[in-house]
Amino acid sequence: MKPTTPAAEACIVCEGPTTFKTVTWHRNPDRRIFLNNCGVCGFVRVVDNPWNYAEKGFSDNSTSGPRVGTESRTGREFHMAMLGLDLLDIDNARVLILGAGLSRDWLHISRDDRVDSVTTSDLENFNQSPDFLELDQQGTREFDLVIACEVLEHLTNPRVDFVQIFSNLSSRGVFVASTNIYDFSPLERHWYPFIPGHVSYHSAGSLECLARASGLRVDFRVPLVATQRAGRRKRYVIFSGHDDAMSTAANWFATNWYAPSEIDNRR
Amino acid sequence: MIRDRLGAGDRSSSSTASNATVNGDPPAGPCKVCSAPTTPHVSTPEAAIGRSYTACTLCGLLELDGSVETPANTGAAKRHGSAKRPGREFAIALFAAELLGRSGLRTLTWRPGNSADGQRVARIPLIERYDIAIADGDEPRSAGADGVNVVGIEAIEHERYDLVIASEILQLLDDPVEGFAQILRGANPSGLVVITTDLYDGSPVDKLRFHAAPEHHWFWTIDALSRVARNEGFFVDVRLPEIAVHRNLVRKRFVYLSRDPETMQRVRTAFGAEIHAPSEMAE
Numbered sequence: 001m002k003p004t005t006p007a008a009e010a011c012i013v014c015e016g017p018t019t020f021k022t023v024t025w026h027r028n029p030d031r032r033i034f035l036n037n038c039g040v041c042g043f044v045r046v047v048d049n050p051w052n053y054a055e056k057g058f059s060d061n062s063t064s065g066p067r068v069g070t071e072s073r074t075g076r077e078f079h080m081a082m083l084g085l086d087l088l089d090i091d092n093a094r095v096l097i098l099g100a101g102l103s104r105d106w107l108h109i110s111r112d113d114r115v116d117s118v119t120t121s122d123l124e125n126f127n128q129s130p131d132f133l134e135l136d137q138q139g140t141r142e143f144d145l146v147i148a149c150e151v152l153e154h155l156t157n158p159r160v161d162f163v164q165i166f167s168n169l170s171s172r173g174v175f176v177a178s179t180n181i182y183d184f185s186p187l188e189r190h191w192y193p194f195i196p197g198h199v200s201y202h203s204a205g206s207l208e209c210l211a212r213a214s215g216l217r218v219d220f221r222v223p224l225v226a227t228q229r230a231g232r233r234k235r236y237v238i239f240s241g242h243d244d245a246m247s248t249a250a251n252w253f254a255t256n257w258y259a260p261s262e263i264d265n266r267r
Numbered sequence: 268m269i270r271d272r273l274g275a276g277d278r279s280s281s282s283t284a285s286n287a288t289v290n291g292d293p294p295a296g297p298c299k300v301c302s303a304p305t306t307p308h309v310s311t312p313e314a315a316i317g318r319s320y321t322a323c324t325l326c327g328l329l330e331l332d333g334s335v336e337t338p339a340n341t342g343a344a345k346r347h348g349s350a351k352r353p354g355r356e357f358a359i360a361l362f363a364a365e366l367l368g369r370s371g372l373r374t375l376t377w378r379p380g381n382s383a384d385g386q387r388v389a390r391i392p393l394i395e396r397y398d399i400a401i402a403d404g405d406e407p408r409s410a411g412a413d414g415v416n417v418v419g420i421e422a423i424e425h426e427r428y429d430l431v432i433a434s435e436i437l438q439l440l441d442d443p444v445e446g447f448a449q450i451l452r453g454a455n456p457s458g459l460v461v462i463t464t465d466l467y468d469g470s471p472v473d474k475l476r477f478h479a480a481p482e483h484h485w486f487w488t489i490d491a492l493s494r495v496a497r498n499e500g501f502f503v504d505v506r507l508p509e510i511a512v513h514r515n516l517v518r519k520r521f522v523y524l525s526r527d528p529e530t531m532q533r534v535r536t537a538f539g540a541e542i543h544a545p546s547e548m549a550e
Contacts (some may be wrong), residue, residue: 183540204539208532217532220539222507233541243528246535247493247503254489254505254520255468257512 009036013158013206016040030121033160033193035060040201043158043195044182051197052100061174067149067225067262072223076178076225077105077149079260080236083221084145084176085114087238087248092116096143099151100127119143139167146175152207152237153179153198162210166239173208175239180218181207183233194232208239216241225261299330299443310473318479319484320472327488328443329467331478345399346434346463346510347408348384348549353390355434355510355547356384359461359521362545363430364393365432365460366537367530371395375423375453378405385409398423420449427455434463437485437492444495451499457527459534460501463508463546465518468490477518497522502531506544513549521546528541 010114011018016063018036025031034047060256069075085093093115097106100120110118114267121138146168155161169175180192182203187193193201204220211218219238226234236259238249253259295305303325310318319332348354357374364372373396374388386409389397399407399415401422409415418426431453440446454460465477467486472478478486489505496503504523511519521544523534538544 015480180537204536207539208536217528217535219535226542233538243531244503246531250503250505251493253488253507254466257507257517 007233011036011038011041011043012045013043013095014041014209020047021112021187023187023193025191032073035187038206041205041209042182042184043165044187044201044203044204046193046199049193049196049199053126053172053197058166067230068101068103069108071104071107074108074262075103075149076262077103078108078146079223079262080147080149080176080178081105081109081115081145082112083236083252083259084147084174084238085112086252087174087240087245088114088144088172089248090114090144090172093144094142094170095119096121096133096141096146097129098122098146098148098165099154100129100149102126103149106131114224121137124169138164139192141168142170142173143168144170144173146173148175148177150178152177152202153192153195154198154202158200158202158206158210159213163214166216168213169239169241171240172245173240174245177237178223178229179235179237181232181235181237190233211239217243217246219246221249221253221259223261224258225263227258228263230261270531286408295321298326298328298491301326301494305330305401309471310478315544320478323491326491326494327469327487328491329468329472329481329488332471333481336404339413344374344381344435345514347380347382348387348547352548353387354382355463356382356432357387358465358545358547359432359434360384360388360394360430361391361487361546362537363432363459363461365390366533367393367427367429368533372429373427373455374398374430375400375426375428375432377420377431377436377450378402379407379409379434380405381408383408385415387411389414398426398428413490423453425460426453426543427477428453429455429458431460434461437464437487438477438480440484443485443487443491447492447495448499451496451501451524454525457524458522459530462492462522462524464520464522465516466505466520466522468518470518475518492522502526502528504531504534505536506545508544510549512543547548 016039021035023033036045067076095118097120101124106118108122119131119133121133125132137179183203208218216239220235223236295307298305303323305323307321321330346355348357370393372394374394375398377400379399398418400420412418433450467488493503501524506521507523525531539547
């Protein structure tokens with residue numbers, strides 16, 4: 001007998017009541033997903049939408065397109081790191097890139113004067129990083145800056161996975177993630193949860209809930225790419241345990257319109 | 268960052284401290300916000316906007332000389348709500364009320380002038396009381412509207428509000444520290460203050476129309492603003508308003524302030540779903 005998913009379950013982020021929904025992509029009636037949408041924090045859990053990059057590879061544009069840094073061109077992780085380093089304002093920063101995939105941005109980031117080391121972590125060392133941390137070794141080393149570009153939506157057990165990610169942070173560390181944020185508009189017009197492998201579609205509320213559970217603050221900033229091809233729901237999500245980092249972010253955006261991203265090649 | 272840019276600009280601009288200092292004038296006094304030394308300048312007339320000013324060497328605050336006395340705030344502005352179209356005060360109040368997420372909100376707007384938003388704001392269901400503060404000579408358009416209480420600035424000294432709105436006020440203050448502090452002190456401990464103004468970013472002053480407005484006394488930087496806010500126990504957040512994008516107002520910002528870290532988290536979380544700070548619509 002085919003295993004079934006319970007129609008209603010507690011939210012895996014906040015334990016609030018959820019509603020089971022079938023959502024059909026508005027441009028193709030044959031593309032549908034099944035999901036649980038939390039009525040409290042807004043988190044969307046996409047049911048049965050797996051994609052194993054180790055087995056199936058990086059084929060779609062989102063994992064091999066312009067946001068992914070190459071030997072000769074910086075990608076989004078590089079720009080996220082530059083913002084994070086500005087917020088940290090320290091020398092000798094230890095940087096961890098989670099879920100780097102094929103991106104070679106570790107190379108560009110390591111050339112910044114403020115950086116001491118760049119470590120990557122993923123299912124496998126897809127990008128030939130010289131300093132690779134196995135996923136199950138998270139929390140064994142401290143990092144000042146953790147970057148996760150298009151990773152949060154792949155995490156199947158957010159409450160456990162976020163604690164693990166936060167365990168990499170030094171006491172004044174900053175975690176910068178990039179993901180789409182669910183804004184409660186009709187889901188049939190959102191392509192994001194239809195992308196294979198996207199099992200967690202976070203709202204600002206669900207990310208705030210996860211931050212609070214670990215005693216952290218969270219901020220949402222708009223990257224330049226959100227005004228163009230990435231769409232208006234793309235955000236950089238900044239986590240830190242210190243109000244200072246939040247204030248520094250505010251200062252940064254007093255003189256800049258948007259966070260830097262892969263279409264911002266001024267540096 | 269701004270200090271760096273100010274320094275670089277001063278060395279390369281035609282309106283630099285070295286070649287545009289008012290020769291023979293006494294040295295400029297200390298900065299009114301941070302007490303650091305200031306340097307005198309004269310902006311190079313371009314489109315007839317030449318004006319003398321001092322720039323703080325530490326916080327970057329520009330003090331604009333020759334300011335006229337702040338006129339009665341009665342002139343029409345594009346940001347003002349009209350009978351047909353909501354304006355900035357309404358957009359700010361609606362967004363803030365939703366993010367504060369509680370009923371019975373006491374709300375104050377400083378000197379809304381010709382805005383007709385008063386009645387719209389007063390009708391927001393979460394807002395219980397709506398006051399607008401006026402200075403001598405102000406003739407607020409919303410006076411007499413249902414639910415709108417017009418009060419003198421002196422009368423609200425001991426009043427505390429959940430939401431305080433001060434749109435395009437900061438640059439008009441006679442005393443930048445005491446005036447700004449007075450606005451902040453209007454908020455209760457978990458209250459939210461929303462300021463709108465241009466923030467100086469170190470660009471060549473000559474090209475910035477904002478500094479040429481005769482009623483503007485100050486061109487604030489985020490550093491100067493944050494110093495006053497911190498002294499009053501406030502956290503600061505800065506967002507790009509929608510109108511800045513539509514009208515290419517490069518330096519226009521909405522500044523959200525509160526003493527309460529939880530209120531500040533509410534502000535940040537609200538921007539998970541908002542790409543820009545809600546503001547008046549472009550015409």
